Amino acid sequence: xxxxxxxxxxxxxxxxxxxxxxxxxxxxxxxxxxxxxxxxxxxxxxxxxxxxxxxxxxxxxxxxxxxxxxxxxxxxxxxxxxxxxxxxxxxxxxxxxxxxxxxxxxxxxxxxxxxxxxxxxxxxxxxxxxxxxxxxxxxxxxxxxxxxxxxxxxxxxxxxxxxxxxxxxxxxxxxxxxxxxxxxxxxxxxxxxxxxxxxxxxxxxxxxxxxxxxxxxxxxxxxxxxxxxxxxxxxxxxxxxxxxxxxxxxxxxxxxxxxxxxxxxxxxxxxxxxxxxxxxxxxxxxxxxxxxxxxxxxxxxxxxxxx
Amino acid sequence: xxxxxxxxxxxxxxxxxxxxxxxxxxxxxxxxxxxxxxxxxxxxxxxxxxxxxxxxxxxxxxxxxxxxxxxxxxxxxxxxxxxxxxxxxxxxxxxxxxxxxxxxxxxxxxxxxxxxxxxxxxxxxxxxxxxxxxxxxxxxxxxxxxxxxxxxxxxxxxxxxxxxxxxxxxxxxxxxxxxxxxxxxxxxxxxxxxxxxxxxxxxxxxxxxxxxxxxxxxxxxxxxxxxxxxxxxxxxxxxxxxxxxxxxxxxxxxx
Ligand SMILES: Nc1ncnc2c1ncn2[C@@H]1O[C@H](COP(=O)(O)OP(=O)(O)OP(=O)(O)O)[C@@H](O)[C@H]1O
Ligand SMILES: [Mg+2]
Numbered sequence: 001x002x003x004x005x006x007x008x009x010x011x012x013x014x015x016x017x018x019x020x021x022x023x024x025x026x027x028x029x030x031x032x033x034x035x036x037x038x039x040x041x042x043x044x045x046x047x048x049x050x051x052x053x054x055x056x057x058x059x060x061x062x063x064x065x066x067x068x069x070x071x072x073x074x075x076x077x078x079x080x081x082x083x084x085x086x087x088x089x090x091x092x093x094x095x096x097x098x099x100x101x102x103x104x105x106x107x108x109x110x111x112x113x114x115x116x117x118x119x120x121x122x123x124x125x126x127x128x129x130x131x132x133x134x135x136x137x138x139x140x141x142x143x144x145x146x147x148x149x150x151x152x153x154x155x156x157x158x159x160x161x162x163x164x165x166x167x168x169x170x171x172x173x174x175x176x177x178x179x180x181x182x183x184x185x186x187x188x189x190x191x192x193x194x195x196x197x198x199x200x201x202x203x204x205x206x207x208x209x210x211x212x213x214x215x216x217x218x219x220x221x222x223x224x225x226x227x228x229x230x231x232x233x234x235x236x237x238x239x240x241x242x243x244x245x246x247x248x249x250x251x252x253x254x255x256x257x258x259x260x261x262x263x264x265x266x267x268x269x270x271x272x273x274x275x276x277x278x279x280x281x282x283x284x285x286x287x288x289x290x291x292x293x294x295x296x297x298x299x300x301x302x303x304x305x306x307x
Numbered sequence: 308x309x310x311x312x313x314x315x316x317x318x319x320x321x322x323x324x325x326x327x328x329x330x331x332x333x334x335x336x337x338x339x340x341x342x343x344x345x346x347x348x349x350x351x352x353x354x355x356x357x358x359x360x361x362x363x364x365x366x367x368x369x370x371x372x373x374x375x376x377x378x379x380x381x382x383x384x385x386x387x388x389x390x391x392x393x394x395x396x397x398x399x400x401x402x403x404x405x406x407x408x409x410x411x412x413x414x415x416x417x418x419x420x421x422x423x424x425x426x427x428x429x430x431x432x433x434x435x436x437x438x439x440x441x442x443x444x445x446x447x448x449x450x451x452x453x454x455x456x457x458x459x460x461x462x463x464x465x466x467x468x469x470x471x472x473x474x475x476x477x478x479x480x481x482x483x484x485x486x487x488x489x490x491x492x493x494x495x496x497x498x499x500x501x502x503x504x505x506x507x508x509x510x511x512x513x514x515x516x517x518x519x520x521x522x523x524x525x526x527x528x529x530x531x532x533x534x535x536x537x538x539x540x541x542x543x544x545x546x547x548x549x550x551x552x553x554x555x556x557x558x559x560x561x562x
Contacts, residue, residue, distance in 0.1 A: 012562070051403045052562050071311075071406040079404035085397045089325055098324055101317040102405035147404070 001060070002027050002154050002185040003048055008057030009209075010043050017043045019209035020057070025154075030176065030186040032196040034291075035206030036299050041189040042082055044206070045156055048187070049079050061154070075103060078152035082159050082189075084143040088132040092123050092142050095131060096149060103150040110149075117145040120175065137168035144172065148179075155179060157188040161195060173199055193292035203291070207299045217291050224294055225251055226262040230269055231285040233257045242276055253293070255301040262289055310410045318402065318415025319422070326423075337376075337427050341434035344372060349438075360497045360523075369440040370522035371494040373432050373449055377456035378515055380427025382485060384420040385464030386477050394474070399560055413556040417461045424457025445528030452525065455541050456518040462548035463514065469555030488515040517541055 003025035010018040018040040025031045033041050046052035048059060050066040050073065059066045061073045087095050093114060100110040118127055121141045126134055131142065144160060160176070161169045169192075176199060180186055190196050196203050197217045204214040213220060234242060235257055247269070251262040263269060266286050273284065326333065349365050356364040392398040399412055432449060435441050441449075467480055492498075492515035499507060510516060517537040524534055 049404055051400075051560070070408065074404065075406045077404075081397070081400060081404070083397065085401035087321070087325060087396075087398075089328055094324060098317075098321045099401070099405070101320055102314070102402055102407050104313050104317065104406070146401075150405075 001025060002062060003031075003187060004060040004063075005044075005048065006058050006060075008044075008047055008054040008059060010040070010047060010052060011055045017209055018047070018054075021206075021209065021211055023048075023204065023211070025185060025187050026202075027185055028180070028183055029201040030180050030188070030199050032200035032203040033187065033189045033206060034191075034193070034196055034203055034295060035189075039206040039299075040209040041206055042158055045079070045158055045187070045189065049074060049077060049156060075150060076152060077154040077156060078147035078150060079156045080144050080147040080158060080160055082162075084139050086131045086139060086142060086146075089130055091128050091130055092134075092145075093118070093127050095142060096146060099146045100149045105150065113149055113151070117148060120178075121145045122171075137164050140164055140168070141172070144175070152184065154185045154187065157186065159189055159191065162191065169195070193290060193295055197291040205295060205298055212298055213294075221289055221291060221294050225289045225297060226264045227289055228263055228266045229285075229287050229289045229293055230261045230263070230266050231287070232259060232273070232282055234259055234282075242273065245272070247272075251297060253297055253301060255296075260293065262293065310414045311406075311408070312414075314407045314411035315414035315418060318407065318412055319418045321398070322416075322419040323422075334426065334430065337380075337430040338434060340376070341372065341431045344368070345434070345438050345440075360500075366440055366526075367497075368494070369435045369438075370446070370449060370526040371519045373428055373435060373453065374456050374515065374518040374522045375489055375494060376431035377424045377428035377453040377518065378460045378485070378488075380424035381420040381457040381460040382464050382481075384423045385416065385461050386468055386480060387474070389416055389465065389468050390471075390474050390477070393468070393559070403560060409556045409560040410553060412560065413465065413552055417458065417465060417552075420461035420464070421454045421457040424461065425454050428453035428457070442526060442528065446526045448525035448528075449522050452518060452521050455538075455545075459514055459518070459541055459545050459548070462545055462552050465552040466548055466555055469552065469559045488513060492516040493519050511540075514540075514544065 001024050003023060005021060005023040007020050007022060008018060009016065009020050021040075021044060023033075023044070033044065035041050043052060047054050048061060048066070050059075050070045053067070062076060064073055066073050087098060090098070096114045096117060097110060100113065105113065118124055121144065123138070123142060123145065126138060131139060134142070140160070140163075144157065147155060147157075157176075161172055164172070173195070176186055176188075186199075188199070200217060202215065203217055203220070204211045206212070213224070215223075236254070239254075239259060253260045253262075261269065270284060270286065274281065345365065348368055353364045358364070359367040399409075402412055403409070429450070432441065432446075432453070436443070436446070464480075468477075471477075491510075492513045493510075494515070498510055498516070502510060517540045521534060521537045521541075524530060
């Protein structure tokens with residue numbers, strides 16, 4: 001295991017941000033930590049790289065206790081923080097140089113590494129422009145490049161693609177796969193379930209400081225929900241009448257007027273709804289069930305608990 | 308946990324890399340400030356106050372102002388600048404993802420503040436010397452005093468900055484601490500001629516008093532036992548403040 005967190009908890013005042021969490025990240029995998037805002041993802045990551053001390057529990061990274069071998073462990077990992085931390089007045093190359101010095105990289109080695117990262121993240125065109133003049137996508141690419149300056153064996157990415165356009169996200173996904181292909185272990189958090197489904201070999205879904213489900217995305221979906229999802233608008237009063245006599249449904253999920261039904265074969269239900277609607281055809285979406293459905297069914301669709 | 312000097316230097320070099328971009332604009336005001344003092348006092352106030360502490364008023368003031376420049380040079384760096392790096396730029400959060408530890412950050416920042424203080428105090432001294440107010444070579448002894456003064460005020464500022472919850476509190480640091488120090492540490496008038504014996508003892512706690520007295524001794528080129536006490540104060544107080552600032556940096560940067 002590259003990361004082995006055993007029963008870790010973190011208390012801030014009387015708030016339990018992480019609650020007896022167990023997390024094992026095997027070598028070479030891409031592991032996704034998912035969960036609603038405030039679930040405790042960032043706090044968990046901070047404990048793994050040793051800035052936040054767990055209130056209880058132990059964490060082994062590369063087999064070493066992070067609390068006792070902080071410098072040694074950190075020299076082998078890289079972290080992209082949730083919010084970019086860049087020196088706005090300096091250029092990307094200068095930022096990389098400053099960051100490389102934090103790892104005590106020697107001048108020649110550092111210059112070589114900077115070249116590689118500029119190449120990998122396609123930063124060449126603006127390599128000499130002050131960071132404050134760069135776009136959000138550019139800054140994020142640079143922030144990720146910084147965390148790779150020491151050729152880390154473990155990369156921790158806290159929401160790497162939040163706020164980026166589709167092209168940049170796609171480009172970043174391919175870089176993350178490149179890293180993984182080269183043997184790097186990746187631990188990331190994301191609010192995008194499509195991202196998790198595409199990138200992650202394994203995911204853990206967190207809520208209220210606990211892991212509530214964990215596994216391979218496709219297997220999780222198949223075991224918890226049905227294969228197909230039918231999605232349409234209708235209010236709760238209509239729902240009862242509409243679905244009466246349409247068969248028993250294992251799961252359904254509602255958010256406002258939107259309802260989602262999970263079943264293995266949607267044909268019968270669709271025909272039933274069409275008959276009910278008579279000529280007046282409502283818009284139906286039929287699609288494969290995805291990780292987002294699982295996520296919502298586990299963590300809920302209400303905003304009441306959102307802080 | 309202990310300080311790793313290479314890591315502290317890496318922190319220092321971060322600040323140096325940014326400073327390098329704007330050093331000319333940064334350094335210019337350091338030249339103007341002493342010039343204005345010398346003009347205002349030499350041409351203006353000096354005409355009314357012909358003598359103080361046994362010399363012309365301008366010669367009385369000059370060595371003390373070099374110490375004040377060292378104090379200010381360090382203070383700006385460890386107050387507003389450190390606080391911005393800490394809370395707005397989150398620079399330390401990024402450093403703590405690398406092998407850098409809180410103690411290294413403290414050491415690097417203090418080292419940088421001492422550097423800024425030396426640039427500030429050093430340019431002030433050059434202007435004073437060019438104006439013919441620094442008797443050579445004895446006044447050169449003020450040069451090692453400048454970083455020592457910077458160290459003391461860097462540590463006081465760090466201990467403060469790492470404990471306050473909002474940036475607004477710095478105005479108290481400046482108006483209730485640095486300004487009274489500036490006015491009451493024997494820079495503008497000799498305390499020993501104005502205060503009673505009892506109050507003179509109390510005044511010994513003022514941190515700026517000691518660098519000012521040392522700078523004057525350097526300019527005069529005469530040493531007494533008081534010099535030893537002043538040096539002991541600078542070093543001893545700095546040592547105590549290191550303990551305080553280390554505790555602050557631990558508490559603030561890790562949770
Ligand atoms: N330093 C702190 N002091 C007090 N409370 C904290 C601190 N850090 C985090 N918390 C609280 O712990 C909980 C978990 O926060 P955390 O940042 O880990 O969530 P998250 O899953 O990363 O959320 P998001 O998706 O919004 O980034 C939140 O309720 C937060 O307010
Ligand atoms: Mg977070």
